[in-house]
Amino acid sequence: xxxxxxxxxxxxxWLLNIVIAGIVLFALFFAVFFFRNTFHANIPREGLxxxxxxxxxxxxxxxxxxxxxxxxxxxxxxxxxxxLKGNVYDDKNLYYLRRISYLLLLAPVPHMIFxxxxxxxxxxxxxxMMLIDSLGNYWPYCLVGLGVLVLSEIYxxxxxxxxxxxxxx
Amino acid sequence: xxxxxxxxxxxxxxxxxxxxxxxxxxxTLANLSVLKxxxxxxxxxxxxxxxxxxxxxxxxxxxxxxxxxxxxxRKLV
Numbered sequence: 001x002x003x004x005x006x007x008x009x010x011x012x013x014w015l016l017n018i019v020i021a022g023i024v025l026f027a028l029f030f031a032v033f034f035f036r037n038t039f040h041a042n043i044p045r046e047g048l049x050x051x052x053x054x055x056x057x058x059x060x061x062x063x064x065x066x067x068x069x070x071x072x073x074x075x076x077x078x079x080x081x082x083x084l085k086g087n088v089y090d091d092k093n094l095y096y097l098r099r100i101s102y103l104l105l106l107a108p109v110p111h112m113i114f115x116x117x118x119x120x121x122x123x124x125x126x127x128x129m130m131l132i133d134s135l136g137n138y139w140p141y142c143l144v145g146l147g148v149l150v151l152s153e154i155y156x157x158x159x160x161x162x163x164x165x166x167x168x169x
Numbered sequence: 170x171x172x173x174x175x176x177x178x179x180x181x182x183x184x185x186x187x188x189x190x191x192x193x194x195x196x197t198l199a200n201l202s203v204l205k206x207x208x209x210x211x212x213x214x215x216x217x218x219x220x221x222x223x224x225x226x227x228x229x230x231x232x233x234x235x236x237x238x239x240x241x242x243r244k245l246v
Contacts, residue, residue: 167209
């Protein structure tokens with residue numbers, strides 16, 4: 001591998017590490033801040049109880065998306081690390097790529113589940129809107145997921161070609 | 170694979186070891202071992218030429234086409 005490629009990959013690796021750590025710290029800070037304010041502020045409990053479950057569900061869904069984002073970044077980081085170590089044509093990289101594509105394809109699912117919960121509960125209108133929103137807002141993620149899946153198939157062919165080339169005497 | 174490499178037979182006929190062949194041909198022992206065990210996917214003409222030159226044989230002596238059924242029968246025997 002060329003020197004500048006290695007340097008670029010190293011920078012990318014550390015940048016990803018910093019971004020992952022930043023997201024995790026931000027999420028933890030937000031969670032602590034929210035729960036401290038919710039449980040210690042002088043808000044009347046009666047008013048809070050009506051919307052509290054909804055807020056909690058909303059935060060839970062944001063948490064799921066943040067966890068998904070962190071997981072995808074960790075997979076990308078693993079791929080970069082393996083390439084840096086010289087394992088470019090590797091089955092593990094292919095698995096990581098596939099994981100990323102499946103996660104991206106499943107992006108609308110948590111939002112849809114949230115919408116379904118609301119639809120089955122009292123807030124049918126909001127639930128229906130959220131279901132429509134999940135399909136309308138998350139299709140680019142599905143498209144990217146499909147793209148990554150196609151990319152992983154091309155990568156698989158590349159690995160097979162490389163193996164054949166290695167077995168050419 | 171229906172193409173069988175008879176390198177071991179030729180080596181036995183010539184009373185030559187794989188190490189000796191690798192030294193004379195200039196191919197690593199690992200690569201020759203892959204070729205001998207039939208795991209190789211392809212062989213370059215230049216490699217074939219070198220092996221034939223050293224072993225004083227024809228490419229047909231090294232490579233043989235065997236149908237899948239015959240291959241299965243050989244394995245059973």
